[in-house]
Amino acid sequence: MRIGVDVGGTKTLAVAVDDAGRVVAEERRPTGWGPRAVVDGIVAVVAAVAGGARPAALGIGVPGQISPAGVVRHALNLGIDVFDLADAVRSGVGVLPLIENDVRAAAVGAASLLPAAGAVAYLNLGTGIAAGIARDGMPWRGARGAAGEIGHISVDPAGPACRCGQRGCIEALAGGAAVAARWARPAVLPVVDVFDAADAGDPLAAALRADVVRGVTAAAHLLVLTADVDLVVLGGGVSHLGERLRDPVRTALAAAASGSAFLTSLDLPDRVVPTPPSAPVGALGAALLAGAPAPAVTGV
């Protein structure tokens, strides 16, 4: 029995996975703020899905930069600056966990549900934007653990200012926080509110929606043309827009390719797919990584 945990800004979700890779138990609870509360949440959901038994292997997906030893850095949404999460969880659970970046873990989980694809990019459309890439079932980290960090690639020098100091970054166009700031109206789900208002004819909302679509389109386009992944899986909160987002993204990808036999041959629209609904991909990927033969290391 392997257990995987996905620690998000709002919820901590655990799954138990049997030897065939099937999810056989699932538990979630709100994520607390700060290192101790994060660990307490992990320990609680692990205990719930393990049914009192000590897990054979434990994997945890968490935001931020992750060292090979399981030290988490810059997980600002969790109130963590630098924290030895692996050691703290071992103390609480009795098993040394494998720690992976949450988006990369989700890429591994999504890839396991899309076995025809040799390489998958999981494009996390959340408050920020980043992609995780899995190749042959394993996360691909790159030279410095930054592979897939496409949020701060500028695709429009005249685009909206980004918090990183550039203009027209993918995250400035399509990141949930950036959209909410530009929309500046109270809403539980600002991006959904923007799409609804755009449908109702609001011109600002229409402009913001167009930016979301072109940001996501640019992300998918460059992930395929640079990393040539088989599939770009749309995930994260913004992806709950479903076909309201995917359809215009696919249309834009087809339009961008229409003048080029080469680009058309890449079948860009068909390579953008939703997250498989059958399992929580972040926790599943963490569980699969915990059971993988080789420990995760930083590096290419």
Added chain:
Amino acid sequence: MRIGVDVGGTKTLAVAVDDAGRVVAEERRPTGWGPRAVVDGIVAVVAAVAGGARPAALGIGVPGQISPAGVVRHALNLGIDVFDLADAVRSGVGVLPLIENDVRAAAVGAASLLPAAGAVAYLNLGTGIAAGIARDGMPWRGARGAAGEIGHISVDPAGPACRCGQRGCIEALAGGAAVAARWARPAVLPVVDVFDAADAGDPLAAALRADVVRGVTAAAHLLVLTADVDLVVLGGGVSHLGERLRDPVRTALAAAASGSAFLTSLDLPDRVVPTPPSAPVGALGAALLAGAPAPAVTGV
């Protein structure tokens, strides 16, 4: 003795490489037009560096899309639409060659000269623009052989029109053919002419130079942020500008990162390096691939 050949639009260059990976002989001649002339050129340079002996292994880097069996497609600069190059060369040389895309072969060759780097992108700045990526000494092709095909990623929706139908593609900004077309003055080396004229105060040249710099800057930026290669190696004809190109690119990368601790931490300027001058990287990479344990296959 392994032999590698780099078939370029203007010249065909062969090297002989000893068991230690050192280049021990080199030969070049102009590339002919069309399949037969291309094969004749390959046979001639191979015979010259082999000194009459049959090579133990032969690798060939050639533009275009390459099938696992060595069929070359869309090598328009060579007058080749679809051609079984591997079979034709075997008939002429007596050895079945390994065929690889020329830019990917150059990435392998450059990586062999930069052994501290686990992953290298060779950014070919020629009439068109594409990158080849090598990881752990082997080419990385991607799902459909398109990894590194960054020329037609748009980074400015208001930028110059590209032959692919989009606007503001990296190739439209910085590709040699696009620059020559926009400059529209007779010149043996149009991009050098543009840089010279920009130095002399010509406003059109200054605008074109700025576009070249931002195209190359965008290419390096997105190669690091997407594939997280250790190094981006500038190669191809436009790279003969040397520090006149690298210095402003590095300055622009530093400026783009200056507002973000994350981007600054990536050391983007230091990761853009010239092609090592010690050996012709395309032919060297082809030779190394010919001697690699596993045959090259298409796929991730």
